[in-house]
Amino acid sequence: MSFAAILQIEDNVAQITLSGELDASTAPIFKEKIESIPTQYINRLVLLTEDLEYMSSAGLRVLIFSKQKMGADVEIYVVSPQEMVLDTLEKTGFHHSITIVDEYEPVAS
Secondary structure (H helix, E strand, C coil): CCCEEEEEEECCEEEEEEEEEECCCCHHHHHHHHHCCCHHHCCEEEEEEEEEEEECHHHHHHHHHHHHHHCCCCEEEEECCCHHHHHHHHHCCHHHCCEEECCCCCCCC
């Protein structure tokens, strides 16, 4: 499955819908989306990951970069991660730095 990252920003919330496989070859696409977010206006980053099938260490590095770029005041939500993605977050301990939820009210398009 090909990778896609779709960014929407509304009401101080940046929402990225991720699908496919997030690995070393696709992580730059995700990082580019993160870099395009104007952090001075954002207080929450929501990652919709229901259709994200896999996340490698390269994807995890972009998540860590996101946390560093946006600062401690920005909450990061990971919504509906599949088992393999959740396993990666938990094994690395990064699940302590973000909020993982089953559902999130998406930004209206």
